[in-house]
Amino acid sequence: MKKHNFNAGPSILPREVIEDTAKAILDFNGIGLSLMEISHRSKDFQPVVDEAVALFKEILNIPDGYSVIFLGGGASLEFCMVPYNFLEKKAAYLNTGTWAKKAMKEAKAFGEVVEVASSADANYTFIPKGYTVPADVDYFHITTNNTIFGTEIKHDIDVNVPVIADMSSDIFSRPVDVSKYICIYGGAQKNLAPAGVTFVIVKNDALGKVTRHIPTMLNYQTHIDGGSMFNTPPVVPIYSALLTLRWIKAQGGVKEMERRAIERADMLYSEIDRNKLFVGTAAPEDRSRMNLCFVMAPEYKELEADFQKFATERGMVGIKGHRSVGGFRASCYNAMPKESVQALIDCMREFEKLH
Numbered sequence: 212m213k214k215h216n217f218n219a220g221p222s223i224l225p226r227e228v229i230e231d232t233a234k235a236i237l238d239f240n241g242i243g244l245s246l247m248e249i250s251h252r253s254k255d256f257q258p259v260v261d262e263a264v265a266l267f268k269e270i271l272n273i274p275d276g277y278s279v280i281f282l283g284g285g286a287s288l289e290f291c292m293v294p295y296n297f298l299e300k301k302a303a304y305l306n307t308g309t310w311a312k313k314a315m316k317e318a319k320a321f322g323e324v325v326e327v328a329s330s331a332d333a334n335y336t337f338i339p340k341g342y343t344v345p346a347d348v349d350y351f352h353i354t355t356n357n358t359i360f361g362t363e364i365k366h367d368i369d370v371n372v373p374v375i376a377d378m379s380s381d382i383f384s385r386p387v388d389v390s391k392y393i394c395i396y397g398g399a400q401k402n403l404a405p406a407g408v409t410f411v412i413v414k415n416d417a418l419g420k421v422t423r424h425i426p427t428m429l430n431y432q433t434h435i436d437g438g439s440m441f442n443t444p445p446v447v448p449i450y451s452a453l454l455t456l457r458w459i460k461a462q463g464g465v466k467e468m469e470r471r472a473i474e475r476a477d478m479l480y481s482e483i484d485r486n487k488l489f490v491g492t493a494a495p496e497d498r499s500r501m502n503l504c505f506v507m508a509p510e511y512k513e514l515e516a517d518f519q520k521f522a523t524e525r526g527m528v529g530i531k532g533h534r535s536v537g538g539f540r541a542s543c544y545n546a547m548p549k550e551s552v553q554a555l556i557d558c559m560r561e562f563e564k565l566h
């Protein structure tokens with residue numbers, strides 16, 4: 212049976228990325244050695260990092276004066292590296308969910324943290340608006356896509372302070388005006404690569420402004436100077452990321468990724484809204500295109516386990532909602548074909564007919 216992969220992360224990647232990674236693990240570029248058993252500093256691997264950085268800059272149209280680095284530690288380590296490198300006195304955070312909260316918690320160890328707004332009281336079903344960011348903060352931190360709660364800031368915001376964004380789960384799903392940010396980071400395992408590599412885009416002249424001592428490995432400058440090679444980087448995930456970047460470019464870039472994301476989201480949200488058995492959990496204007504969350508309508512609540520089973524039997528994978536929301540979450544990252552979204556919709560319709 213064909214599996215439709217709606218996993219939230221690690222998650223679906225283009226099939227050719229997986230196949231070409233597998234080939235490189237057996238024999239990298241025909242050199243007779245595995246990608247896993249050669250030096251990261253070798254003449255065979257260096258071009259991988261160089262091309263990945265170049266494609267990152269090309270596809271996202273990153274202006275001069277920014278660096279792209281690949282690190283270990285996941286987005287969770289960035290929750291700490293960001294304030295280490297940028298927080299001198301005070302930072303502002305928008306509390307839009309579990310990940311935003313974790314980022315805020317780490318920042319509190321480094322200075323004053325202002326929570327400018329929060330949707331915690333509504334179980335993070337919407338993105339707060341109309342808030343004021345204090346003018347004297349070192350930066351304003353946002354989580355553009357809230358993977359767990361299915362809300363998304365789908366545009367670049369305008370504020371008068373430097374912006375830093377966790378884009379773990381929506382990077383490369385739309386064009387981004389990178390010049391509006393001093394730092395964009397994310398774990399690659401949602402939309403780019405297998406787990407193990409973190410990407411960070413940093414504005415070079417935003418660094419070096421904090422007075423504290425930064426441990427070598429936690430200092431972005433170390434990794435910029437070292438070209439992501441200060442220590443051994445996660446070579447296999449970086450190679451897969453390169454393959455995904457080539458794939459994105461060949462498909463038509465982030466504009467095309469955005470078009471597909473909108474198409475998939477329109478298809479599935481229309482069905483959620485039409486089908487009497489289901490209701491969406493996020494405020495319509497803030498609905499995520501990447502993680503589409505829905506629950507059983509109150510009068511059909513007892514059918515939740517039945518639908519889970521029904522869908523699983525028809526090849527749907529990973530649609531169980533996160534425990535903090537319940538119900539269902541269909542994650543539709545870049546590599547998700549619309550045929551899989553249609554298969555889920557067919558399931559929802561068939562199930563509705565039975566009830």
Ligand SMILES: *Cc1c(COP(=O)(O)O)cnc(C)c1O
Pocket residue numbers: 220284285286287288310354356357358377378379380397398399401
């Ligand atoms: C998955 C996720 C994280 C955590 O990433 P790790 O790489 O596991 O640390 C952080 N932020 C967002 C928005 C995520 O989706």
